[in-house]
Amino acid sequence: MKLKVFADRGSQPSRAVLILCKANGIEFEEVQIQLAKGEHKSPEYEAINPMKQVPAIEVDGKFRFFESHAILRFLATAFPGIAEHWYPADVFKRAQIDSALDWHHSTIRRGSGANLWF
Numbered sequence: 001m002k003l004k005v006f007a008d009r010g011s012q013p014s015r016a017v018l019i020l021c022k023a024n025g026i027e028f029e030e031v032q033i034q035l036a037k038g039e040h041k042s043p044e045y046e047a048i049n050p051m052k053q054v055p056a057i058e059v060d061g062k063f064r065f066f067e068s069h070a071i072l073r074f075l076a077t078a079f080p081g082i083a084e085h086w087y088p089a090d091v092f093k094r095a096q097i098d099s100a101l102d103w104h105h106s107t108i109r110r111g112s113g114a115n116l117w118f
Contacts, residue, residue, distance in 0.1 A: 001078065003028040004058040006048060008035045013068030014055040020075055024082050069101045 005021065005028050007014035021028050033039045033054050040052045049056040049066040056066040057074075065071070076087035088094060 002060050004031055005029070006031045006033050006045070006054060006056040006058070008033050008040075008054045011035065011054050016068055017055045017057070017071050017075070020072055020086065024075075024079065024086070026075060026079050069105055072101075073098075 003021075003026065005014075005017055007018055007030060009015060009018070009032070018030065020026070033045060035054065039045060040049075040054060046052055048058065048064055051066060053066065055068055055071060056064060057071050058064045059078075065074075073087060076082045087097060
């Protein structure tokens with residue numbers, strides 16, 4: 001699987017995806033999208049992520065999607081050899097992780113993100 005990660009290292013969600021990849025030996029090409037320069041608002045990037053946010057990924061040059069938690073879940077499931085502690089196979093443990101991730105995204109990220117990026 002050929003993986004591209006579109007990210008800004010100043011973005012916590014981007015760092016989460018980059019760290020998971022590096023910690024688990026997932027090979028990827030990092031494409032830097034500089035939020036401070038407005039690169040996420042370009043027509044080229046909008047074709048990758050219509051929400052104009054980072055991170056986003058592209059798999060095998062054709063499948064693109066975004067939202068850090070969705071990306072993390074995908075990577076933990078799609079790449080063999082990812083340690084069980086990242087995203088366990090047990091559905092009850094996954095449900096607990098999913099609950100925490102969704103709470104984080106809808107509570108903490110929502111409250112702070114608008115103050116940082118326009």
